[in-house]
Amino acid sequence: MSLRMGQSLLEVSLLILAGIFTWTLIEYCLHRFLFHIKTESYWANTAHYLLHGCHHKHPMDGLRLVFPPAAAAVLCFPFFGLAKLLTTATAAPAFFGGGMLGYVMYDCIHYYLHHGNPSSNRAKYLKRYHMNHHFRVQTLGFGITSSLWDVIFGTLPPALKASQKSN
Structure with missing residues (x-):
């Protein structure tokens, strides 16, 4: 759609990359601030458990890994609205498409x-990083596809800070 609306192939490519990059930030924020929110009431605890707590209680259950x-x-409707808010009408479809591609990549990677x-060093690092979040320090390491936002926001687990310096 963005191409048909006048965006160049280079612009569309950059918008798709920007959408993927923006998804990584959304992924981090959802995981840190929504999925790990502190709850106190029965209904909030129940909602939290259904949203994310069951995944932490049963992390190897293949039926609880993807949304x-x-x-x-x-959720595509509010996210497309966000894309239109952050970009122009001609850029929004490509940016949104990049975000959706980032989401699908996130689900597959997770x-x-x-x-x-x-077998690759990068994938081994991501698995160690994510399993550390599940089994050691659940209050740190909120990125799934990348540790970038954990580095930026200071939520990288201490053991991984040392290994990242050596990589």
Whole structure:
């Protein structure tokens, strides 16, 4: 759509990359501030458990690793609204598409980190980083596809700070 609306191929490519990059920030913020919110009431505790707590209680359950597609589809509407707010009408489809590509990549990576057997150093690092969040320090290490935002916001677990300096 962005191409048909007059954006160049280079502009669309950059908008897609910007959308992927923006998704990594949204992923970090959702995980840190919504999925790990402190709750006190029965209903808030129940909602939190259903949203993310069950994933932490059963991290290797393959049915609790990705967001339900129907719920993700509903959330496309406010996220497309956000894309239109952050960009122009002609740029929004490409930016939104990049964000959705980032989301799908996140879901695939998250599933792989739990159930795959990585062979590359980068994938091994991400698996160690994410499993550290699940099994050691649940209050740090909120990025899934990247530790970038944990570095920027100071939530990188101490053991991983040392390993990142050596990488």
